[in-house]
Amino acid sequence: MIDTIDIKITKTSKSRVSEQDVNNVPFGKCFSDHMFVAEYAEGKWQKAYIQPYADIPMSFALSALHYGQAIFEGMKAYKNEKGEVSLFRPLANHNRLNISATRMAMPEIPEELFMGGLIELLRLDNAWIPSSETGSLYIRPFLIATDEAIGVRPSESYKFVIITCPAGKYYSEPVKVIVEQSYYRAVEGGVGYIKTAGNYGRSLYPTKIALDKGYQQVIWTDAKTHQYVEESGTMNLMFVIDNTVITPQLSDTILAGITRDSVLSLARDWGMKAEERKISVKEIFEAHEQGRLKEAFGTGTAATIAQIIAIGYNDKEYALPPVAERKFSNKVDEVLRNIRKGRAEDKFHWMFPIK
Ligand SMILES: Cc1ncc(COP(=O)(O)O)c(C=O)c1O
Structure with a gap:
């Protein structure tokens, strides 16, 4: 040292x-x-x-x-x-x-x-x-x-x-994503929770197949059953069902995103229920069918919030609610931008000034 x-x-x-x-x-x-x-x-x-x-x-x-x-x-x-x-x-x-x-x-x-x-x-x-x-x-x-x-x-x-x-802005457009059911990004005991080069190399081929089908990213699912969602592309994944923010809980197959943590902190600070737990593809589509799925988005440093406007699954495409109606994620995007630009109170002391 x-x-x-x-x-x-x-x-x-x-x-x-x-x-x-x-x-x-x-x-x-x-x-x-x-x-x-x-x-x-x-x-x-x-x-x-x-x-x-x-x-x-x-x-x-x-x-x-x-x-x-x-x-x-x-x-x-x-x-x-x-x-x-x-x-x-x-x-x-x-x-x-x-x-x-x-x-x-x-x-x-x-x-x-x-x-x-x-x-x-x-x-x-x-x-x-x-x-x-x-x-x-x-x-x-x-x-x-x-x-x-x-x-x-x-x-x-x-x-x-x-x-x-x-x-500039990294992903400016909302994305269409497809639930990946053959390949996996991470496996228990593996290296999904860290940022190592191989994780990104291995994701390129499944993503290329998704692109050929008209989707910009895949939703990665668990390696054993492909029933539980994990991440989307190189972002953490969040849903708003009714009034609750839900995101897969951290494990050794999920990267602990700093944006993810910030979004959860804001949600809880605003009095919203924020759950970190397993979430199945079935639960997402059931909520969608019942009109309870209000928002779906990815979180990450590059885009902050990448809105998901459609999800492909079993050869069907499910359109999600219009981006303009998504109160929570639009507010998060704006508040984080204001904190970063020094226009909103930095109550969590996230900003580190360079003198
Ligand atoms: C696989 C993966 N998941 C999630 C994220 C989001 O993490 P963060 O919010 O820290 O940028 C990233 C980007 O770093 C990533 O590569």
Whole structure:
């Protein structure tokens, strides 16, 4: 462990920010001027530095590529009307990254390294943070195994890197989703509860089949019976039946979404009943038939709320109530935006200001 954080900073000689309209760049392809890197070897974090965004030279034997010791986080920084910058619940992302690290036999990242690197990076790349109403700076911290050797064993060396890119609204359109009954995302005793690269790779083929059928995402169901819903695409899943918010309870097959937790906190604060429990496909369609299913949506950092307008199941498509009528999720979306933009009271102390 490094005792005091010593981040060596090498600034870019020429910023690229004036070549972009940061409020309008396509998501995920245009990276800010700088990146943070920390290197782990011989059982400890050796050094940390910020350098101009660049490719990293690497061996084709890199262990992350062959054996999948690769974990990541997704989080955002927001700029309010006064130009002040804040992160949304960054310590929750740090905590989740370390949960992922433990499961993948990788070293934990000390808080001072994660937060110290992130804060310095945001100070340097402040001009890359969109100030538009729905804009934000997407932050991708990740940890990869960097041993250059073939052989299945935990790597002895790692790189922890943070890169960032400007983001507008991620999913602007409501989505149609299909209940997945053949493939599964996660299994008990597996790695569904962490953010490891393989979870995303394995989801691509079932999602491609769903896309070919006209659906943007799948609803993942439990691996044993395919009767209970778990997540939708890369989002947690929520339903409003009558006046109750219902979401699958956390387990080792479900990622503990930070947006999920925030939505549940808001619901309870507003006096709504919020249940975390098993929810079956049957229960959802029965509630739909009885006109009690009011809302269905995904929650996640990328979109905050992704409205689900139709669900496909057993070759039928079920249309859900119009988005405009969805009081709860529309209010959550607005309130979270207002908290992030500094316009609403941050009563849960979710915002972490960058001075
Ligand atoms: C599989 C999965 N579920 C849920 C989420 C939502 O989590 P969060 O709200 O922390 O972004 C994500 C995104 O990180 C995810 O990848």
